[in-house]
């Protein structure tokens with residue numbers, strides 16, 4: 001008999017692929033009591049996940065918790081993760097990766113929906129009165145790991161040590177936040193009638209892979225605007241830079257809603273933002289991802305995921321203790337400077353000035 005799969009480490013971003021996932025994004029209420037409740041909760045997350053997970057050995061229950069830039073300042077103050085900033089918007093007009101509110105992300109995964117449901121219930125009970133849920137999506141694993149649009153999703157994900165290398169902040173990057181990660185989420189809604197009206201060959205050129213067998217198209221026929229071309233990055237040394245995705249389809253067929261919840265983990269937000277810029281603005285500008293003609297991003301938020309020891313330590317953290325002034329807690333974050341229109345007329349909002357560039 002196979003031994004049951006061990007429960008994944010708390011706050012571990014790379015877990016085995018699961019059948020089910022809940023995504024909850026919430027804002028933390030303004031008052032000091034709510035902030036204290038959320039801080040205290042940080043010490044409970046792993047215990048609750050362990051208690052619920054024990055009920056189904058091998059159920060692969062895990063939970064990752066992330067905090068937005070604004071929430072970090074209000075809840076924990078300095079020091080703060082070096083690359084944590086408000087979500088940067090990309091694109092213009094109909095095609096925008098827009099920023100939406102969200103202080104706290106819960107990414108709950110398991111092989112059974114009841115495990116996700118029970119853990120979400122327990123975690124949210126402890127947060128009652130302290131947070132306001134702004135978005136909640138229950139995703140399911142589709143046939144053959146296929147995204148809502150019918151293509152296999154996740155094939156080029158890094159695995160094992162490679163996944164860790166690309167997702168976990170190293171001691172050299174940001175010593176106080178080593179072991180943590182960044183995560184970017186976006187909820188997409190699809191025009192499935194429009195997408196299904198394309199021929200399979202046309203869909204394959206949009207994605208850059210074959211639909212049935214999930215094989216990458218040959219470079220000689222793969223368009224430079226294919227999803228796979230625009231999201232493949234290399235660094236200054238010519239080495240590929242990857243992120244770890246665990247997208248989930250979701251929807252309500254009775255209401256005509258068909259969606260993909262995009263979730264990408266990385267050791268820095270920069271590569272994920274570069275991919276968004278390539279997709280929404282285009283590379284070069286105008287050569288954008290045609291998947292966006294059939295998919296609209298309706299949410300967008302960036303979070304920092306502390307390592308498990310840091311998450312527990314945060315329960316004891318008081319903003320102001322390390323020099324943060326409490327009176328500044330309710331101040332609004334600085335708005336991103338307005339971008340000048342580019343050659344293609346795109347505002348390229350949030351374009352990556354000063355950030356590392358990838359090809």
Ligand code: HEM
Nearest residue numbers: 147151152153154155156188228231260262272275276295
């Ligand atoms: C509408 C939402 C999306 C859908 C349905 C979708 C679907 C897919 C599919 C079917 C693939 C090919 C198989 C694979 O390697 O996983 C893929 C690849 C990929 N996607 Fe997406 N994706 C979406 C959004 C995004 C976003 C927003 C990003 C990044 C910001 C992204 C990054 C990637 C990357 C890095 C790859 C692998 C490229 C390669 O190495 O060939 N995707 N996606």
